[in-house]
Amino acid sequence: MxxxxxxxxxxxxxxxxxxxxxxxxxxxxxxxxxxxxxxxxxxxxxxxxxxxxxxxxxxxxxxxxxxxxxxxSNPPAQPKFTSIWLIMNAFSFLAIAGLGITCFLVIYFAKRSQFAASVLSIILILLSALVGERFELWQIGGYHAGAWIFEISNRVVLSPVNILFATGLVSSSFIIFNYITGKMTDKFQIDIVFLAVINVSLLSMLHITNADYIHMFVMPFVVVSVWFAKTLVFNSSVSWKQIQAPLVTTVLVFALIATGGFISGAVKPLSAYKSETLRGLFDQNPVIRDAIDTKMNTVANFSKDGIWSFCISGLPTIARGEYLGKDKWVWNLEPEPWMIERWTKVKKNDFMYVCALSPGESSLLAQNLKSQRIVKVTEGDGFSIYQARENLV
Structure with missing residues (x-):
């Protein structure tokens, strides 16, 4: 920590x-x-x-x-925890985890034909991973449901991570509760209880509900899950030895597909970036490469004396010093009143890198364009460069 x-x-x-x-x-x-x-x-x-x-x-x-x-101070870009939001994210998490559970059950009950069950599991995972592209543009009554399906489809190979995270969280809560209340304390090793506490406390990392955070700290959940399964759960009707082989096979199936996906991506031809900022880096999509090169070169050309960034993703990069920000904030994950106040600091002839504005900032941009206090100099893929013709107030 x-x-x-x-x-x-x-x-x-x-x-x-x-x-x-x-x-x-x-x-x-x-x-x-x-x-x-x-x-x-x-x-x-x-x-x-x-x-x-x-x-x-x-x-x-x-x-x-x-x-x-x-x-x-009411930061932007935070999710609104509505019932729909909770249902959709819970379904996504469970759908991805459910694929791994399904594969495990197929392999577990097919005791005499493990190979056929493994092949069937591979087919199920591949179908789940490919279905997203087919339905990516699908809409239901104006709602872009295809994007949701596409996002789930992109993460199916991480199903074991979701399972272990959920198992580790439930078992950690169980361990902590029983330890504190004095139930079955003789079965709990103090280091496992300590890990369980850390697991629960690590939920603070999910404050922005980014699923990728789960994969950053899943290991202590894995340890607690394995210990919990071996020590407390499967002592009677189902033994650890019974599930060990199909469990390992299931994990290997997912690992095989993940490795295959990585290799298939790694063998694709590379396109070198041409801009000075990204020299030495490569992309597998020349169209994206060209768009990013253009963005880097454009921003570099207008930031010799500093540039204001009004963009949720910030300036593309300041790693090599090609870009100079006018202030210390390079992205706009600030409360809207703070961002609006920054507009008043823009001076005559200053350049502004603008993208993904908040509603209040969009209104300011429209007003300043209408009054011709600022003018658009150029634009690119997802961004625009403006220049102030006078001090903004």
């Missing part, structure tokens, strides 16, 4: 929740006060060292504004 900290608030939440459990262990006299104080002192020392480093670099106030204050 300390190494991954990088001044992100999610890890503070993880550390606080884990520290509460360490304190609980001390209260139950399962660890000494020295262990508790060492844990707290170590975490606080690392955190305060990070704060001191930010201060020494003159970045403490900016870190506070961009990391702490912004998340308590």
């Amino acid at each position: 300390a190494i991954s900290w990088s001044a992100r608030l999610e890890f503070i939440a993880t550390w606080v929740l884990t520290s509460m459990f360490v304190f609980f262990l001390w209260k139950r006299r399962e660890i000494k006060f020295q262990t508790l104080s060492s844990w707290l002192l170590g975490g606080l020392t690392y955190f305060l060292t990070s704060v001191f480093w930010l201060f020494s670099q003159g970045a403490l106030q900016d870190w506070y504004q961009q990391t702490v204050l912004v998340w308590f």
